[in-house]
Amino acid sequence: MLSLAVSLKMNPANAPLTRRTFIQNGTLVLAATSASSLPLYAANADSELCVGLVTDLHYADKPAGGSRHYRETLGKLEEAALQFERDQPDFVVELGDLIDAADSVATEQKYLRTINQKFSSICNSRHYVLGNHCVDTLKKQEFLDGVGQEKSFYSFDQGDYHFVVLDSCFRSDGVAYERKNFKWTDANIPAEELEWLAADLAATAKHVVVFAHQRIDVNNSHGVRNNAEVRNVLEKTGNVKAVFQGHSHQNDLNDINGIHYCTLVAMVEGSGAANNGYSVLRLAADGTIRLSGFRNQIDRDFS
Known part of the structure; x- marks a missing residue:
């Protein structure tokens, strides 16, 4: 047994x-x-969406570096997959840095094939947010081709919600990250993407949830450099409920002008199953959002 x-x-x-x-x-x-055991999740209601979330796996076939245990994310993702199998999410999202940096394109593509074989088996409907490590050695199109995703930023509707996937992997001069041509602290959402975002949000009356990698709520090294401009676009329509992001590897939450900016814990941090972190997101038709965290991820409830 x-x-x-x-x-x-x-x-x-x-x-x-x-x-x-x-x-x-x-x-x-x-x-x-x-x-005093806690109750199980109720079965998915027809009006409720369920989403599986992971971030910052940094998978690589190389020894641990500091607190990052690159090889162990395979096992940690397997644990998350078992929970997702139980909760049957409508789709799953990885919030960036699926892989870690490599010394060659071929090696990084091998990392991507290995981890995506595990991730893609979880759910037929998947979304990939670009992180800076995803395009450290690869070009964006090489990463997207490797995971079977057409675009790096886009939106889609499901149920009572409109979902937006952002790409902040651009330098201040608008050049896209690729082949080690950037500093990770210089993350930006360029004018073209901001124009698209403003038009996209204005065209929907649904509740909006945004997925990002680099943080939009802080001005430090983990933040998008034009974060105030991005937040201004998000705030204008009044229907953006929450932003889920990664990058800084730690649980955090900021509420700014009616939008919840929820940063999720990194899967790569720490050795052993106890140092895992992943989430199940439940979204009700009335706009109530509940994040159930596992292992090191904190639970969150948003109205």
Whole structure:
């Protein structure tokens, strides 16, 4: 009998909660460790969307560097996949830095094939946000071709929501990141993309959720340099509910002018299953958003 612990949630104080999930003979079962075990998720309601989220996997077949354990993200993603199998998301999103840097195009493409084989098996409907490490050695089109995605920034509708995928991998002069031609602290959303974003948001009356890699809510090295301009576009229509982002590797949340900017924890940080982090996002028709975090990811509730 195979017994593999998965889906152990962590609270904001990083203390384990009281419910564990195991696989026994290929079937997911639950083992409560005390009488105070938390309730399971309810089955997806017809009016509710479910989205699986991961970020900053930095997969690479190379030794750990500092707190980043590159090879271990394969196993961590497998754990997340088991949780997503249980929750049956409508689609899954990786918020950037799916791979880490390599010394050659061929090596980086190998990293991408390896991790995307795992990621693409989770769900037929997937979305990839470009991170700076995704195009450290590769060109954007090489990354997109590797994952089967047509564009680096775009939008789509599902249910009562309009979703936007942004690409901040541009230098201040508007040149796209590729082949080590950039500094990671110089992240920008260029004028052409901002014009598209303004028109796209003006054309929808649905609740809007944005997916990004570099942060739009801070002015430090992890932030998009023209973040104030981007936020101004997001705020104009009044229907943007939340932005989910990665890049800085730590849980964070800022509420700015009615928009929730939620930064998710990186999967690559720390060794062992206890240092994993991934999320299930639930979006109700009335605009209520609930983020259920696992392992080191904090739960969030937005109205």
